[in-house]
Amino acid sequence: MPSPTSDPAALFAASGSCSTKTDNTAVTYKPPIDPILRLPEVLEIVRVGRTTLLKMVKDGTFPAPLSLTARIRGWRLSAIQNFLDSLEGK
Known part of the structure; x- marks a missing residue:
């Protein structure tokens, strides 16, 4: 399993704010909220x-x-x- 710092999708996967294409060519995630x-x-x-x-x-x-x-x-x-x-x- 890749480290969370090298894979943004893995970093945000637990929060459910991550999406990937089925072929894993594009990864989108929401950046952290600026409090x-x-x-x-x-x-x-x-x-x-x-x-x-x-x-x-x-x-x-x-x-x-x-x-x-x-x-x-x-x-x-x-x-x-x-x-x-x-x-x-x-």
């Missing part, structure tokens, strides 16, 4: 205070949150990771 984080989770990752983070959003130095509902905001994990990666280059 949306709420403010407390973002503060824990970035390790700054609430006021500082919201000021950074206002200044444009931190990604703006997504509007999930009229009162609920959240950030994609990938946006937070990209922000942190950009700091490493400075």
Whole structure:
């Protein structure tokens, strides 16, 4: 049996989100979902205070949150990771 890292179909077969043709020439799978984080989770990752983070959003130095509902905001994990990666280059 091939290792899960070399065969995407095997990686996602258990979740049922994988399909293959009968001749195994084409494999399609769904990539992992990019979770949306709420403010407390973002503060824990970035390790700054609430006021500082919201000021950074206002200044444009931190990604703006997504509007999930009229009162609920959240950030994609990938946006937070990209922000942190950009700091490493400075």
